[in-house]
Amino acid sequence: MFAPASIPPRFRDAYARAERRLIHEVMVKSAWVVLFVSAITNGSVLIRGNSLIETDPAWGYGLRLPPLLVSIFALIMHYRRIPGFDWPLVMLRLISLSAMWSVFGTLVFAYDQGGDAFRMMMELSIVSIFCASLVSLRGLRGCLFPLFVPLSSFLGVMLYRGHPPAELLLNLLSFVSASSIAVLITHVLYRWRVSEFISRQQLNEMSTVDPLTGLMNRRAMAERLESERARYHRLSHSFAVILLDLDYFKRVNDEFGHQAGDRVLREIANRLKLHTRQQDCVARWGGEEFLVLLPDTEEQGAMTTAEKLRTALHEHPFEIGNRPPVSQTGSFGIAVYDGRESASRLIARADQALYMAKECGRNRVVVA
Numbered sequence: 127m128f129a130p131a132s133i134p135p136r137f138r139d140a141y142a143r144a145e146r147r148l149i150h151e152v153m154v155k156s157a158w159v160v161l162f163v164s165a166i167t168n169g170s171v172l173i174r175g176n177s178l179i180e181t182d183p184a185w186g187y188g189l190r191l192p193p194l195l196v197s198i199f200a201l202i203m204h205y206r207r208i209p210g211f212d213w214p215l216v217m218l219r220l221i222s223l224s225a226m227w228s229v230f231g232t233l234v235f236a237y238d239q240g241g242d243a244f245r246m247m248m249e250l251s252i253v254s255i256f257c258a259s260l261v262s263l264r265g266l267r268g269c270l271f272p273l274f275v276p277l278s279s280f281l282g283v284m285l286y287r288g289h290p291p292a293e294l295l296l297n298l299l300s301f302v303s304a305s306s307i308a309v310l311i312t313h314v315l316y317r318w319r320v321s322e323f324i325s326r327q328q329l330n331e332m333s334t335v336d337p338l339t340g341l342m343n344r345r346a347m348a349e350r351l352e353s354e355r356a357r358y359h360r361l362s363h364s365f366a367v368i369l370l371d372l373d374y375f376k377r378v379n380d381e382f383g384h385q386a387g388d389r390v391l392r393e394i395a396n397r398l399k400l401h402t403r404q405q406d407c408v409a410r411w412g413g414e415e416f417l418v419l420l421p422d423t424e425e426q427g428a429m430t431t432a433e434k435l436r437t438a439l440h441e442h443p444f445e446i447g448n449r450p451p452v453s454q455t456g457s458f459g460i461a462v463y464d465g466r467e468s469a470s471r472l473i474a475r476a477d478q479a480l481y482m483a484k485e486c487g488r489n490r491v492v493v494a
């Protein structure tokens with residue numbers, strides 16, 4: 127999926143998801159608008175007759191029907207939720223291309239018949255509005271293809287038919303200036319939407335991520351625990367938590383300085399992520415305390431994971447600059463959700479087990 131260069135890489139997935147939703151919504155609305163406009167214009171053609179359809183039915187229907195058919199097709203696909211249908215962007219491009227084909231094609235004939243200027247301007251303003259809506263989705267490049275392909279084809283055909291370029295330019299001047307203004311305004315709005323998106327993501331990140339380790343913070347983990355409890359009550363999937371506190375961490379700070387302590391904390395966060403599954407959640411719960419949430423896990427699984435984490439700390443000392451590596455262990459308390467208790471009660475039980483682990487000599491795992 128496309129993401130503007132100004133979006134930082136870590137927000138790109140979220141941007142792609144938001145953009146996909148927006149494109150889908152715009153595609154459905156555009157299909158309804160094109161259907162509505164086609165129904166009105168075709169209805170009026172049936173009532174008052176149309177010289178093009180009468181003189182050249184193949185061209186007449188060939189220009190009028192594609193936007194109608196494409197829109198009906200897009201709406202059927204959307205409302206029937208056909209499996210695997212995840213190409214709203216392709217449909218949106220088809221809708222805009224077919225609408226442009228119809229507008230510019232009709233203009234070729236209207237132009238030759240000395241068509242009335244007011245109608246031409248109305249048709250061209252539809253093009254401007256369409257381009258503006260495409261620009262609002264993807265910036266200037268969003269409208270290059272749907273606008274410039276039909277516009278240059280139109281100019282090519284008119285030049286081929288012998289219309290002088292100066293006359294063409296004069297006739298299209300007001301259209302070009304009106305659509306440029308529409309496109310520029312929407313481009314500014316699009317840039318504003320992108321920077322709004324980045325600020326919102328940064329705010330969200332600040333409220334859910336621990337800045338030192340990049341792990342979830344306590345607040346985000348508390349929310350995650352609540353949704354895990356809700357999942358338990360819906361599906362009866364058991365889950366467990368591991369509370370981990372570093373042993374004598376104060377010594378690292380005192381001996382090597384606070385910065386070295388921060389480095390060890392960051393490395394511990396990396397190891398915890400490395401030795402847990404993707405579906406598990408790791409959070410920094412306090413200064414040198416971490417909480418690991420293990421979805422779909424019973425007591426035995428939680429013990430195996432905690433033992434793996436304990437070994438990952440204990441067996442590999444931590445590098446801090448050019449000093450000898452520092453050994454750092456942790457004590458672990460496990461609690462498995464009992465199906466009734468609150469999240470804070472669950473954590474309190476894990477904390478009691480952790481206290482036991484400290485009392486029994488540290489660098490060990492205790493189950494509540």
Ligand SMILES: Nc1nc2c(ncn2[C@@H]2O[C@H](COP(=O)(O)OP(=O)(O)OP(=O)(O)O)[C@@H](O)[C@H]2O)c(=O)[nH]1
Nearest residue numbers: 371372373374375376377379384385387388413414
């Ligand atoms: N470098 C650094 N240290 C921190 C941070 N947060 C907490 N600490 C330190 O973690 C240490 C915790 O010390 P204590 O609560 O006495 O516990 P401990 O030394 O780990 O001993 P036990 O828990 O009893 O095994 C303190 O020195 C805090 O300053 C942090 O963000 N960075």
